[in-house]
Amino acid sequence: MSNERILDVKGLKTQFRIDKQKVAKAVDGIDFHINKGETLAIVGESGSGKSITALSIMQLIPSPPGKIVEGSIELDGVDLLGLSEKQMTATRGNDVAMIFQEPMTSLNPVFTIGTQVSEPLRKHKKLGKKEAKKQTIELLKLVGFPRAEDIFHEYPHQLSGGMRQRAMIAMALSCAPKLIIADEPTTALDVTIQAQILDLMLDMKKKTGSSILMITHDLGVVAETADRVAVMYAGQIVETSTVKELFVKPKHPYTVGLLNSMPKIDQDSERLESIPGMVPPAHNFPQGCRFAPRCKHAMDKCTEAVPDLIEDGLNHKVRCVLYDGSGKGVTHV
Amino acid sequence: MYKYITRRVLQFIPMLFLVTIVVYGLAQAAPGDPLSGEILDPDIPAEVLEERREALGLNDPIPVQYWNWLSSVAVGDFGQSMHYTGRSVADLVTSRIMNTLYLSLFALGVTILVAIPIGIYSSKKPYSLLDYSATTFAFLGLATPNFFAALIAIYFFSFQLGWFPSQGTVSSVGLTGFEYFIDKIRHLILPGFTLGLASTAIYMRYLRTEMLEVMGSDFIRTARAKGLGPSSVLYKHTLRNALIPIITLLGFEFGTLLSGAVITEAVFNYPGLGTLFLNSIQNRDYPVIMAINLILAVTILVGNLLADIFYAIVDPRIRYD
């Protein structure tokens, strides 16, 4: 794994105007990067800003009311935010592809799988119909369709959710993009199918060496697929480290809470601890640390200002006053 | 797909029978018969009228009359007109039906050619000046009764500006070739636009709503995520989906057009089925009324059948049921 950065996001802020007074700060100043060939997972509860982060990279934020107000997004050295819409159109599907959460609605019901999967090839690689078809059938075989020729002519409604997600993966892979963003690719699927799709993604990564941004709310998925992880809460990254380190030495109380709410095989107790309360709405974040109202370690200091994301250990960063020099930390589990 | 279409066609046949019964029943239920107008003429003795009733079969039991009527209708014989003596109903109807067909197709063409581009544009630039104008036009178009729109059109475009003729289908006999064709079109413009007005308004609004709805769907986001340009996204992915309900509605449009034609034709004194229908009602010319009723009903049935078939063609989810 080289240390060359394929994606470098700096100070990204994406907001939605709700009305004259209210602005939803869905993504509120995040920094992260992905090295070539690496899988970075962004994990966090629903509503923490993961999908908006992904859509910001793709520049598919519904606008109005959404807008990227600050920051830079560099893909292989090119600042995507500096591109014209036309250049961005040429980038999507070609240099960066995305797989969505809802396989049932993410494919167009009136076109065949073949037509839809071959579209990026025809658009970006300027392939003729015949050549595109040949390559598409290869792709469909690659993602595990034994009867790829038949599937090519079938419509989305004839396929199960898992099969549609396979087709989406084939589509994302078609132009061999530098980066694949997968936004909860297994969340909408049955448990057994989830495992199959994750295996497929791991397999594809091995074969193509692609870099992946894996978005999930499930730490199990993180453990299985990612090299590094960024924990996101209320529009901010609160902790980032390697996956191994995060599971062994979680620092932020939110990360600890997420880990404790994860089912474990070797656990005696039947009950899972869940984090009390809910993610605050993006138009009404609390003062100071955004997790403080739900945190059992909260103190007066927490509500004064948003803590900085500080280095604490090798390649391990955390946004919490417990680690701002006093070195106390949280003892977990 | 063939299974689906066969099933629809088979369902069509019993409906057709039902329609003939209803058409016949309605004519029977109407008060009076073709001769009752003449009862008022004291010079004709009651026995003579009775004899004529007997001869015309008007005294037979109703099922027998129905069966006689149906078996001749089946071979295209709608009987003799009771008003235009000596002319067969089939003859009268065929002399008018083409004019109505031209008028309806013209109106349908106006609807499609105006509503679809404007509907698309409105959805592309919602709340733009053109979108607001289209909305205003649509509400006016919907709120204005056909005959009133016709009168306004005649007043401005025919009476004041003199651009188009307001009556009939030809200006003078003896025109031939291209001149004849142009003359026909000029006569179609005012009634055609009037007749197409309401549906244009409906389809325009409907398409706009559909387009906007489809634009918000997940698969459009996928299409954009693939790197398709705005026109591919709009004209391929969005429009194909938004047209599904529209194309289906077009099948039903035939019936609407024909019934609308009755009033429009009357105002423009246009010699089509509609004017014939109104005259026949005034004259109690039952064989003609029944024939036209039957044509209207069958057109609506065929339109519904077409709607189902169109639906299967444009929506693969139906096709593969």
Ligand SMILES: Nc1ncnc2c1ncn2[C@@H]1O[C@H](COP(=O)(O)OP(=O)(O)O)[C@@H](O)[C@H]1O
């Ligand atoms: N179109 C929108 N308008 C207003 N707020 C939005 C919109 N889309 C997302 N948000 C807000 O942004 C925040 C982050 O959403 P999202 O990125 O979808 O979360 P998740 O982590 O579950 O993917 C949420 O608080 C959500 O309410």
Ligand SMILES: [Mg+2]
């Ligand atoms: Mg999400």
